[in-house]
Amino acid sequence: MENPTKRGLRERALAARRALPEAERAGAGSAIRDTLTDLPLLTTGGTVAVHYSVGTEPDTRKLVAALWKHGTYVLLPVMLPGGELDWAAYDGPDSLAPAGHGLLEPTGPRYGPDAVRRAAAVLCPALAVDRSGGRLGRGAGCYDRALARVGPHTLVLAVIYDTELVERVPVEPHDRPVHGVVTPQRGVLRF
Template identity: 40%
Template sequence: MQSTKAQVRGEILAARRSVPPPTHAAEAAALASHVLEFVEAGQTVCGYVPVGSEPGSAELIDGLARHQVTVLLPVARRASGGAALPLRWGRYRPGELVDAPFGLREPPQPWLPAGAVAEAAVVLIPALAVDRRGTRLGRGAGFYDRTLPLADDGAALVAVVRDDELVDHLPSEPHDVRVTHALTPRQGLVTLGR
């Protein structure tokens, strides 16, 4: 019997909470190092600030900024009816993040429209897991599923996960947007869907 998305989410979140802080820090440093291997100075990258037990750290986006990369960070909001809206974007400037809904940190206004994701050569995407076909398992809110169709066709859509969160198969639905790559601490950038 196949697991449901909710079951897989629960298992991964529990496993992430059990990762010792020194292991999390070492994995975050590896991710920050790997991203500089494939992002070029002058490019625009859509990133995010990890929260809780998510892989990575603020050092990853700081490293990109020092590498002369324009970093855009997501601004997540819901419509008045509660549905997730496509992400808007704010330009990252070190030291200027503010508290935001959902326990996130984001750049202060002014914000760019959702279509700004099309400027990015690389979109770094938080994920709980990703499979080798490019099926990404997020937290289920739908922000990225509404945003990724706006990305440039040539952009690298990169799910950031721990090594054991790159799996052979995940449950998927027709609205799921496939990613092109995974970024893991030990393997670095992994091409998906081949």
């Protein structure tokens, strides 16, 4: 059974996201793109694994396109049965197809769940993060499993709205921490 504190925090975060005006969400995506494309680690031609935003998540679609145009090798997740994430390359907007739940996934060759191990950085979704790196996802655990595979020098940032950096996120043994966050107004904050 899910931790009731996690469930309540998740419900509040999702409600707050739904209440954000579309213009604010779009502006957040532009600010996140601008901040991260100024980060040399992400734009020097290495590999970056990024979630492709859906719904009211902070927009990462503009970021994915900008990184790809910079020559960064961008990996996007592909949901496998059982909740594992596989990874495939983003090769422009025509390389994506609908995958259910509003998600778009790359259609090219898949590189396996361990492909994230070679990434210089992983940009993952979250509903809330605390300054110790505790991350609250949607509850399926797919990113916790993926983050357990990252290399020891991989920078892991959660992409959130400014209000989602909170005092404390309840964590359990299977939860994987992040190294920092990127928000529209604060930019990159490392812990």
